Amino acid sequence: GESVGLHLPTLSVQEGDNSIINCAYSNSASDYFIWYKQESGKGPQFIIDIRSNMDKRQGQRVTVLLNKTVKHLSLQIAATQPGDSAVYFCAESGSGGYNKLIFGAGTRLAVHP
Amino acid sequence: DAGVTQSPTHLIKTRGQQVTLRCSPISGHKSVSWYQQVLGQGPQFIFQYYEKEERGRGNFPDRFSARQFPNYSSELNVNALLLGDSALYLCASSLTGEEPQHFGDGTRLSIL
Numbered sequence: 001g002e003s004v005g006l007h008l009p010t011l012s013v014q015e016g017d018n019s020i021i022n023c024a025y026s027n028s029a030s031d032y033f034i035w036y037k038q039e040s041g042k043g044p045q046f047i048i049d050i051r052s053n054m055d056k057r058q059g060q061r062v063t064v065l066l067n068k069t070v071k072h073l074s075l076q077i078a079a080t081q082p083g084d085s086a087v088y089f090c091a092e093s094g095s096g097g098y099n100k101l102i103f104g105a106g107t108r109l110a111v112h113p
Numbered sequence: 114d115a116g117v118t119q120s121p122t123h124l125i126k127t128r129g130q131q132v133t134l135r136c137s138p139i140s141g142h143k144s145v146s147w148y149q150q151v152l153g154q155g156p157q158f159i160f161q162y163y164e165k166e167e168r169g170r171g172n173f174p175d176r177f178s179a180r181q182f183p184n185y186s187s188e189l190n191v192n193a194l195l196l197g198d199s200a201l202y203l204c205a206s207s208l209t210g211e212e213p214q215h216f217g218d219g220t221r222l223s224i225l
Contacts, residue, residue: 034213043205043216043219044205046215091155096161097210098207099146099161099205099207099210099214100158100161100171101146101148101158102158103148103155104155
């Protein structure tokens, strides 16, 4: 399929290392923040979300951290695998809720064996 | 279970034409949202529908319109196509609009 994110910033990591992808958001009123993974030729796939009243949330191999003071969001992936290679987008709800998301520009994660 | 399905997968049109894109949500999902993703960028919100009512509209011109049918499927229409409308059009669904949505794989629209 067509490549997503041809000119996006790229994070290159070795297989087995931990990855940290960062995102700055814009709207202090956002209630929800979501990370999506998009592989080439596919739609975005939900990874994990966090509400604005939380600082940290963990899932399977992933952790999302929210710093409301500096409007910063990060996604940590433990023991990165080749299948994690994709473009990662953060999204915020703004004032519109879960289904009217404002997406960031995206970061390409390249995992090398 | 089938995920969000969109048709067609690819479409080529010329400037000035009109196009209709279709979306079937996950079974039981009543909320559908549409996004436009230009190559190299994140998706941009166009519309949200819930129970056949428009619940939100992004910053897109009136050439863009949508509707939702009683079976919760949805269509996105774009009139008077411009070269800048070339993009991946994504449909996403959720149960009520108050939880994370699931995306389809999109329709790739190319304008010549």
